[in-house]
Amino acid sequence: MADAQPSTRLRLTMAAAQLFQEKGYHGTSVADVLAMTSLPKGSLYHHFPDGKADLARAAAKLASDVMLDIVTAAYEPAEDFTQGTTRLAEKFARLFERHAHWRACPVQTLLLEGPMEAEMAPLLQGWIDATATQATRLGHPEPDTAATRVWVTLIGCWTLADAQKDPAPLRAMPGLLL
Amino acid sequence: MADAQPSTRLRLTMAAAQLFQEKGYHGTSVADVLAMTSLPKGSLYHHFPDGKADLARAAAKLASDVMLDIVTAAYEPAEDFTQGTTRLAEKFARLFERHAHWRACPVQTLLLEGPMEAEMAPLLQGWIDATATQATRLGHPEPDTAATRVWVTLIGCWTLADAQKDPAPLRAMPGLLL
DNA sequence: CTGCCATTAGACCATATGGTCTAGACCAAA
DNA sequence: TTTGGTCTAGACCATATGGTCTAATGGCAG
Numbered sequence: 506m507a508d509a510q511p512s513t514r515l516r517l518t519m520a521a522a523q524l525f526q527e528k529g530y531h532g533t534s535v536a537d538v539l540a541m542t543s544l545p546k547g548s549l550y551h552h553f554p555d556g557k558a559d560l561a562r563a564a565a566k567l568a569s570d571v572m573l574d575i576v577t578a579a580y581e582p583a584e585d586f587t588q589g590t591t592r593l594a595e596k597f598a599r600l601f602e603r604h605a606h607w608r609a610c611p612v613q614t615l616l617l618e619g620p621m622e623a624e625m626a627p628l629l630q631g632w633i634d635a636t637a638t639q640a641t642r643l644g645h646p647e648p649d650t651a652a653t654r655v656w657v658t659l660i661g662c663w664t665l666a667d668a669q670k671d672p673a674p675l676r677a678m679p680g681l682l683l
Numbered sequence: 684m685a686d687a688q689p690s691t692r693l694r695l696t697m698a699a700a701q702l703f704q705e706k707g708y709h710g711t712s713v714a715d716v717l718a719m720t721s722l723p724k725g726s727l728y729h730h731f732p733d734g735k736a737d738l739a740r741a742a743a744k745l746a747s748d749v750m751l752d753i754v755t756a757a758y759e760p761a762e763d764f765t766q767g768t769t770r771l772a773e774k775f776a777r778l779f780e781r782h783a784h785w786r787a788c789p790v791q792t793l794l795l796e797g798p799m800e801a802e803m804a805p806l807l808q809g810w811i812d813a814t815a816t817q818a819t820r821l822g823h824p825e826p827d828t829a830a831t832r833v834w835v836t837l838i839g840c841w842t843l844a845d846a847q848k849d850p851a852p853l854r855a856m857p858g859l860l861l
Numbered sequence: 862c863t864g865c866c867a868t869t870a871g872a873c874c875a876t877a878t879g880g881t882c883t884a885g886a887c888c889a890a891a
Numbered sequence: 892t893t894t895g896g897t898c899t900a901g902a903c904c905a906t907a908t909g910g911t912c913t914a915a916t917g918g919c920a921g
Binding site: 878890 | 892893894895896897898899900901902903904905906907908909910911912913914915916917918919920921
């Protein structure tokens with residue numbers, strides 16, 4: 506007891522986020538989402554009248570918010586920007602090790618295929634902006650450039666880690682920025 | 684007259700490479716490939732008995748070979764490694780501008796979704812190795828590290844460029860390595 | 862209790878998709 | 892010319908998929 510299950514809408518969104526992250530937009534069927542949540546079709550089309558695309562939007566938003574939380578959690582306790590970046594990379598490396606769907610950046614598949622490629626840019630930019638804010642707070646002289654460098658390198662390392670099925674490139678990432 | 688169309692097998696492979704690069708494995712149907720080549724189904728399943736997966740393998744190999752050619756063409760005439768890297772980034776930026784399917788790294792979608800994720804790692808590694816060879820030839824002190832850094836940063840910049848629909852991050856990429 | 866509304870439930874449908882199969886065209890060797 | 896193999900052609904099939912529709916269900920305001 507005390508299950509306190511999240512709302513139906515949130516359950517669908519979370520399952521969808523996980524599946525899209527892992528298998529991409531076209532690789533995930535609405536039946537997959539339904540199976541993972543044990544919910545009937547009616548619920549899905551009630552909460553997301555536009556169906557799969559609608560669900561993908563919500564999932565991307567959710568995933569992006571999680572990313573923002575991770576950025577904050579990484580940099581907030583850090584003493585300087587470099588240390589925060591190292592904490593960030595370590596967090597992603599841990600997630601990579603523990604959960605199959607974290608083997609790829611949450612939004613990468615949705616960015617590459619599927620009907621909402623265009624909507625992904627602001628999300629990615631949001632992560633960069635949040636990182637730049639932290640860089641400013643930590644006294645970095647060029648916050649925007651630094652934040653962009655972090656994310657560009659992070660995404661590249663993530664891709665390499667995915668290919669190698671090994672989080673090592675993620676952990677090596679802060680070293681590449683020096 | 685002097686059309687000299689490539690073989691049926693090659694036509695299929697090229698079309699598949701382009702479509703997979705653009706829309707991913709699940710986002711591309713065999714009907715799409717057939718439509719692009721104006722070939723009947725029988726030809727496809729004659730040359731690729733295992734169907735779509737078989738075709739994807741050939742397409743990935745072809746795309747990878749093209750990448751290796753581009754690496755060679757970029758570094759061969761260069762005077763030093765940095766100059767070669769700049770030439771490489773510029774080549775991809777040009778392709779990005781001219782062809783829709785070059786908006787993403789050829790192998791990225793196949794790496795993230797589809798049945799042959801595992802087979803992508805050696806291809807990516809091949810590009811890194813080829814780059815390392817060039818780095819050695821050009822007298823770089825740490826060829827392996829340098830080559831890895833180039834590709835990690837390149838892929839990250841490519842992703843950002845895709846999101847922003849602007850090749851600027853690709854052109855800015857060599858500057859990030861200094 | 863009653864009526865209303867949001868939600869759940871899942872049968873049902875049209876289409877898209879990957880794949881098979883048989884018939885025939887083409888071509889080179891005998 | 893015949894024969895045998897390769898390749899083209901596309902009709903055909905089973906299944907998967909996204910989406911619709913109507914019928915319950917449950918809680919809550921009156």
